[in-house]
Amino acid sequence: MIQVTINHDEKRHVSSFEMKGHADFDEHGKDLVCASASTVAFGGVNAMYKILKVEPTIQQDGEGGYLHVTLPADLDEELDSQLQLIVRTMITQLESIVESRGSYGQYIQISYSQM
Template identity: 45%
Template sequence: MIQVDIVREPSGRISSFTMDGHAEFAEHGKDLVCAGATAVSFGTLNAILSLTEARIGIEQEEEGGFLRCYVPEDLPEGIDEKVQLLLEGMVISLQTIEREYSKYISINFHS
C-alpha cells in the first residue's frame, strides 16, 4: 500500500509530505495506482520547480517507492501562496485516487 503523510501547520499550510510504499494493485509496470500517484506527486514537484522560485527539499529512493518534500518556512509570501496552491491540487488529485482505490493508497494528515 502507498502511504501518503501530509503535514499541515495550525494555519493549514502544508509544510511537508511523504509518500512511501508500493500500491501492489498490479505487477510492476502495469500498476495504475502507483503510476497515478507517482505522476501526480512528481508533476506537482516539477510544477513547483518550474513555475515558482521556491527551493524545496526533495528526498527520494527509487527502489523503495519513497518520496519526501519539505517546504521552507521562509519563502516569500507570494511564492509560498503558489506553492501551497500546487500542493493543495496534489492533495485533491491523490484523494481522488484514494476514493477509487482505498485498498492500495492511504492519505493521512498530521500537524
C-alpha cells in the same frame, strides 16, 4: 499500500509531505495506482520548480517507493501562497485516486499530521 502523510500547521499550511510504499495493485510496470500516485507527486514537484522556481528539499529511496518533500519556509507571502495552491492541488488529486470508482482506496491511504 502507498501511504501519504501530509505535515501541516494548525492553519493547514503544508510544510512537507511523504509518500512511501507500493500499491501492489498489479505487477511492476503495470500498476495503475502506483503510476497515478507517482505522476501526481512528481507533477506537483515539477510545477514547484518550473512554474514558481522554488526548490524544495527532496529525499528519495534509490529503489523507489519513497519520496519526502520539505517545502521552503522562507518564501514571501505571495510565492508561499502559490506554492500552497500547487500542494493543495496535488493533495486533491491524490484524494481523487483514493475516492475513485475503481476502489483504489484500498491501495493508497492519506493521513494528516499537525506539526
